[in-house]
Amino acid sequence: MATSVTDRFLRYVVIDTQSDAKSPTQPSTEKQKDLGRLLVEELHEIGISDAHLDEHGYVYATIPANTHKNNVPVICFCAHMDTAPDFSGTGVKPQIVRNYQGGDIRLPGDPSQIIRVADHPVLKDMTGHDIVTSDGTTLLGADDKAGIAEIMAAAEFFVNNPEVKHGAIRILFTTDEEIGRGVDKVDLTKLGADFGYTMDGSAAGTIEDESFSADAVEIAIRGVAIHPGYAYGKMENAVRIAGDIVARLPRDMAPETTKGRDGFIHPTGMSGVMEKAALSFIIRDFTEEGLKQKEALLESITRQVMENYPGSTYTFTVKEQYRNMKVVLDQRPEIVEYAVEAIRRAGMEPQRSSIRGGTDGSRLSFMGLPCANIFAGGHAFHSPLEFVSSQDMEKAVATIVELAKLWEERA
Secondary structure, three states: OOOOHHHHHHHHHOOOOEOOOOOOOOOOOOOHHHHHHHHHHHHHHHOOOOOEEOOOOOEEEEEOOOOOOOOOOOEEEEEEOOEOOOOOOOOOOOEEEOOOOOOOEEOOOOOOOEEOOOOOHHHHHOOOOOEEEOOOOOOOOHHHHHHHHHHHHHHHHHHHOOOOOOOOEEEEEEOOHHHOOOOOOOOHHHHOOOEEEEEEEOOOOEEEEEEOEEEEEEEEEEOEOOOHHHOOOOOEOHHHHHHHHHHOOOHHHOHHHOOOOOOEEEEEEEEEOOOEEEEEEEEEEOOHHHHHHHHHHHHHHHHHHHOOOOOOEEEEEEEEEEOOOHHHHOOOHHHHHHHHHHHHHOOOOOEEEEEOOOOHHHHHHHHOOOEEEEEOOEEOOOOOOOEEEHHHHHHHHHHHHHHHHHHHHOO
């Protein structure tokens, strides 16, 4: 008997797979391989013999084509195994609210954590659903173990239903997506796909063909250190300089004050002593031009602040993270059009939207594997209020199946 997508999901979320941006290794944490090993084992049990875990923690597998047509493109379905470092992913205790009948959901491990309908109006569409949450003391891990469970359940469906015709399907499970290194070591030649779909979106029915473009900025400040008792007219405290820079950031350009197509400047880290300090930022915008404008603004603020500290110096380093995948996907519109049709065939009204973030697909698109992003069904990612509906995960499985059928039919 086939394993339900929810049973798979419950099995995966209890494995701690948090990534760590401070670690230089790939994967950044060895524990991500714990999930990778389990997935390889399960893929072998399903009957997918080439499934394997490589040294970087990636899982590769192939569902062979079962059609007589030889011009069906090879599709990759991708999801990431790591969970975000933003909130604890250790000791996840999933709960199921069966046959949800409306109202706020109070989480048992920390009753102050409440999934409120007012904050998550999508709950109004989930009457009768089985909703999976954490107990409120950790995140759940639907981002992106829901995507993994859906791809695994679809793989089992294809193997058990050979009458459903499809081309070759490649499966890729990545590590370290949450820290921006998810596809650093992916071997696209070995993968051998023509294009792909990341199962890493949110609400049921959504397809995303556009992501933020993203850079990171590091500012290193060297101040003037001296004994505080004799500091008059001499000390230039690097911690104070860093604080002045953050204090001057425009309030209407922060993640908490922007939405839709607005980008932001977001300080993510600050450390220092009197002599030296470091500031970390992420910059996000949907256009390259908007990204550059925000970086120029940040550097201008830094320069203005430094004018008040003539004995101090700074360096300003920009590191490219990923770019808006729409640039690539617009050249292959059928990738998104077929996904829209598959969502419709799976019984939903498709919603096209833009990701206020990025996925492995953003980077893969620019590496030569155009990738759109399909819903995985989760909500309130990176927080203890994260939740996902079993029925929405089942719809995602149906979408994968319909998509593979569609590419075979139209080849």
